[in-house]
Amino acid sequence: MKRSIKKQWLIIGLFLIVFIIGADSFIISPLLPALAQSYHITITTAALAVTIYAACYAIGSPLIGPLGDRYSKRRLLLVGVMIFFTGSLICALAPTIGWFNVGRAVAGLGAATTLPNVWALIGQTYQGQQLNLMMGITMAALSLSIALGVPMGAILAQLANWRLVFVAFAGLTLLVGLVLALVVPWAAPTTKQLDYWQSYVQIGHSVKTRLALLITLVWMLGFYAVYTFLGTFVMSQFHLKTGQTGIVFIAYGLSNFTASFFSGRLTSRLAKLVVVQLNGGLSIFAMIGLLIGHQSLVFIISSLILLAFAQGLGVTALNATIVNLLPAQRTTVMASNSAMLYLGLTISAGVGGWLYPLIGFNGIIVAAMVALSVAIGLTRELQRRL
Numbered sequence: 001m002k003r004s005i006k007k008q009w010l011i012i013g014l015f016l017i018v019f020i021i022g023a024d025s026f027i028i029s030p031l032l033p034a035l036a037q038s039y040h041i042t043i044t045t046a047a048l049a050v051t052i053y054a055a056c057y058a059i060g061s062p063l064i065g066p067l068g069d070r071y072s073k074r075r076l077l078l079v080g081v082m083i084f085f086t087g088s089l090i091c092a093l094a095p096t097i098g099w100f101n102v103g104r105a106v107a108g109l110g111a112a113t114t115l116p117n118v119w120a121l122i123g124q125t126y127q128g129q130q131l132n133l134m135m136g137i138t139m140a141a142l143s144l145s146i147a148l149g150v151p152m153g154a155i156l157a158q159l160a161n162w163r164l165v166f167v168a169f170a171g172l173t174l175l176v177g178l179v180l181a182l183v184v185p186w187a188a189p190t191t192k193q194l195d196y197w198q199s200y201v202q203i204g205h206s207v208k209t210r211l212a213l214l215i216t217l218v219w220m221l222g223f224y225a226v227y228t229f230l231g232t233f234v235m236s237q238f239h240l241k242t243g244q245t246g247i248v249f250i251a252y253g254l255s256n257f258t259a260s261f262f263s264g265r266l267t268s269r270l271a272k273l274v275v276v277q278l279n280g281g282l283s284i285f286a287m288i289g290l291l292i293g294h295q296s297l298v299f300i301i302s303s304l305i306l307l308a309f310a311q312g313l314g315v316t317a318l319n320a321t322i323v324n325l326l327p328a329q330r331t332t333v334m335a336s337n338s339a340m341l342y343l344g345l346t347i348s349a350g351v352g353g354w355l356y357p358l359i360g361f362n363g364i365i366v367a368a369m370v371a372l373s374v375a376i377g378l379t380r381e382l383q384r385r386l
Contacts, residue, residue: 006183010125011134013180014118015141017081020172021111022145024088025053027152027165028104034162039097046097049104056108058342061116061335064109066199068117068331073124074184076331077117081177084110085170092166103166116338120330123323125185132272133264135320140260143312147253199332208385209333212322213340215378219280219318220344222371223311225352225364226287228345230304233361238297248301255305259312272317273383279314280376283307287365287372294362318379 028050035046068076087107094100122134203209234240234248267275286307293299319337326333352364359367 006185009179009183010185011137013176013183014122014134014138016176017114017173017180018118018138018141019145020169020176021084021114022142023148023152024084024107024111024169026145027169028053031162031165035097035100038162039100041097049097049101052101053104053108053111054342056105057112058339058346060109060112061338061342062332064113065116065332065335066196066329068120068335069199069329070196072186073117073121073331074186077114077121077184078177078181080110080113080115080117081173081180082110083107083113085173085177086110088166088170088173092163092170112335112338116331116335119319119323119334119337121184123327123330123334129264131324132267132317132320135323136260136262136264136267136316139263139312139316139319140257143253143257143260143308145253147250147257199329202326202329203333203336206326208382209322209325211378211382211385212318212325213333213336215276215318215375215382216322216337217340217344218371218378219315219375220341221348222368222375223283224345224348225368225371226290226307228349228352229356229361229364232356233294234297234300237294248304251301252304252308255308256312259309260316263313263316267313267317267320271383272321273379273386275317276314276321276379277376277383279310279317280372280379282310283314284369284372286310287369291362291365321382 032043032046035041035049036043039046064076084107087103087105087110090103090106091100092103094103118138119135122138123131126134203213231249263275286303289303289306290300293303319334322337323330323334355367356364
C-alpha cells in the first residue's frame, strides 16, 4: 500500500475507532427499556451496565497505561480493539443480564486500552501542524459520537432487536481493526524500557505534567457540572419531553464536532495554551449567556452552541499540549488524562446532585464559571513553565 494512501486510511481508521468507542458509551441509554424487558429486570438494574462500563474504563485506563510505554503502541492499540470487539460480541450473545454486564466490563477495558494509545500514537507519529490537525480530527470523532450516539441507539432499537446493535458494533470494530492492522506504522524499538511503575514516577516528578492533568480535572469539573444537569433544567423549565430535550444535545454535539474537526488550523496559528485560555474565557461567556437567557430556549441553545465551540477548540488544544509533555511516557500520561476526565465527571455529578436542589441550575453555572476561571489561571502557570 502506498505511503500516502496508508496515511489517509490511518486517519480514517483512527477516526472510526474513536467514534465507535465514543458512540458505544452513549448508545446504551435508549436501549435500557429494551434490556429491562428482555431480561425481566428493572430499569435501575439495567442501568448498572452503564456504571460498570464507566468504572472499568476509569480504573483500567491508568492501570493499563504504562504498558503502552513499555511495549509497542501499535500492538496495545490492536489488542485494545480486539478486547472491545470481544466485549461487544458478549453483549450481543448474552443469555442473562450477568453475562451482559460482563460484556460491558470487557468493552470498558477495551476502550481503556485503545483510546490512550490512539492519542499516544498520534503524538508519536505526528509533529507540529500535523499533530494539531490529527488531534482535532480524532477528538471530533468523540464529539460526533455525543451528537449521534443516543439518537442512533434509539433508531436501531426501534427498527430491530437490541442485540443487533451490538452485533453491528462488533462487526464495525472488527472491520476497523483489520484496517488499522494494515496501516498503523511500526515504531522503531526503544533502547530503554521503563519499569511499570517508573512511568508514574516520572509523571510525579514532572511539575508541568501534574499541572496539566490538574487543568483537565478542574476544566472537566466546570464543564460536566453544567452538562450533567442541563437536560434536567431544560425539561423542567420549558416542559419538554425527553425526545425534545435530545435535540438540545444533538445541537451541542454537532457544534462541538465542527469545532474539534477544524481546531487544528486555529491551534497551528496560535500557541496551544493561548487557545486553551481564549476558549476557557469563551466558555465562561457562554455560561453567562445561560444565566441571562435561562427563560428563552433559543437563547439557551445559542449559548450552548457557543459553549460547544469553545470546548471543542479548548480541549483539543489542551490534549495536543499534554501528549508531548513526557514523550517517553505518552500512553501513561494520556491514560492519566482520561482518568482525570472521568474523575471530573464523577465528582461533578456527585457533588452537583447534592447541590442542585439547594442552589438550582444558576448556582451550578456560577460554580462552573469559578472552576473554569481556576483552569485558566492554571493554564497561564503552565504556559509560564514551558
